[in-house]
Amino acid sequence: MARDVQFTIDCADPAALAAFWAEALGYRVQAPPPGFGSWDEALEAWGVPPERRNDASAAVDPDGNGPRLFFQRVPEGKQVKNRVHLDVRAAPGLQGDERMAALEAEAERLIALGAKRLGRHEPAPPLAFGHLVLADPEGNEFCLD
Incomplete structure (x- = not known):
C-alpha cells in the first residue's frame, strides 16, 4: 500500500520559509483549522504563547496532489550540505x-x-x-x- 508523505524541513523561521516555498511551488500556506479565521486566532484559543506561534508552519498543494511541506523551528542553524533536496x-x-x-x-x-x-x-x-x-x-x- 502506498503511503502519503510530507517533507519536514528544520529552520529558524517556519512562517517565512513556508511562504517562500508556497510561492516557489504554486502551493499555499496551510489554512487554519475550521472555525478559526487565522492561525493567530487558533493558537490564541489553544493557549499557545506568542513567542511559540512561529514554531511550525506548512505549505500544501491546493489541488491536494503534491506532498505537504512541514517547517519546524529548531535552535541550530544549517551546518552542512543537504543529503536530501x-x-x-x-x-x-x-x-x-x-x-x-x-x-x-x-x-x-x-x-x-x-x-x-x-x-x-x-x-x-x-x-x-x-x-x-x-x-x-x-x-x-x-x-x-
Whole structure:
C-alpha cells in the first residue's frame, strides 16, 4: 500500500520559509483549522504563547496532489550540505538552450523571492540535461531541473 508523505524541513523561521516555498511551488500556506479565521486566532484559543506561534508552519498543494511541506523551528542553524533536496521541475521536456533559458527565468523569479544562486551545470548529453542549483532563504539547497 502506498503511503502519503510530507517533507519536514528544520529552520529558524517556519512562517517565512513556508511562504517562500508556497510561492516557489504554486502551493499555499496551510489554512487554519475550521472555525478559526487565522492561525493567530487558533493558537490564541489553544493557549499557545506568542513567542511559540512561529514554531511550525506548512505549505500544501491546493489541488491536494503534491506532498505537504512541514517547517519546524529548531535552535541550530544549517551546518552542512543537504543529503536530501528538492528538485523543482521548471523545464520538463525542454532541452539545450531552451531548457537552460527556462531554468534561468525561473531562477530569477525565485531569487527575487529570497533564493540564492549557487551554481549552473551545463547540458552534457546523453544523460545530463543541465540544471541550476539554488538555496532557499535559509540556505537549504535545491535544484531547478
